[in-house]
Amino acid sequence: MSGLNKRKVTALKNAFVFSQARKELFMARHKQKLYRRLSAFCIVALLVSIGLMSTVFSKTAQLEKQKLAKEEAESALVELKQQQKQYEEELERLDDDEYIAELARKNYFLSDEGEIIFNIPESDEGGKVK
Numbered sequence: 001m002s003g004l005n006k007r008k009v010t011a012l013k014n015a016f017v018f019s020q021a022r023k024e025l026f027m028a029r030h031k032q033k034l035y036r037r038l039s040a041f042c043i044v045a046l047l048v049s050i051g052l053m054s055t056v057f058s059k060t061a062q063l064e065k066q067k068l069a070k071e072e073a074e075s076a077l078v079e080l081k082q083q084q085k086q087y088e089e090e091l092e093r094l095d096d097d098e099y100i101a102e103l104a105r106k107n108y109f110l111s112d113e114g115e116i117i118f119n120i121p122e123s124d125e126g127g128k129v130k
Contacts, residue, residue, distance in 0.1 A: 105117075
């Protein structure tokens with residue numbers, strides 16, 4: 001029996017066998033083209049997604065910077081409003097003649113009749129004279 005199994009089987013050479021061989025060859029080439037197209041599509045999709053992710057991250061970082069700038073601007077606005085309020089109060093006080101006289105005495109050492117001005121040096125917290 002071992003001699004019987006070693007015989008070679010001859011392939012049939014008819015139209016059906018040739019059409020099946022061509023069909024298999026076509027399917028193999030078609031499958032190869034399909035894999036190439038799918039890999040090209042995956043590469044393009046990967047590149048597009050990387051581009052979109054980098055855009056998202058850069059815009060997120062830019063948005064954070066703008067939020068910080070907005071917070072700083074709002075805090076500066078609050079400080080400026082307080083300063084404006086102080087200036088308006090100072091302007092109202094400058095309409096008073098007594099306040100102007102007090103400022104003139106304090107800053108320019110002006111005096112009323114009969115007043116004597118003594119200049120006493122100011123000391124800081126450590127007891128040292130400035």
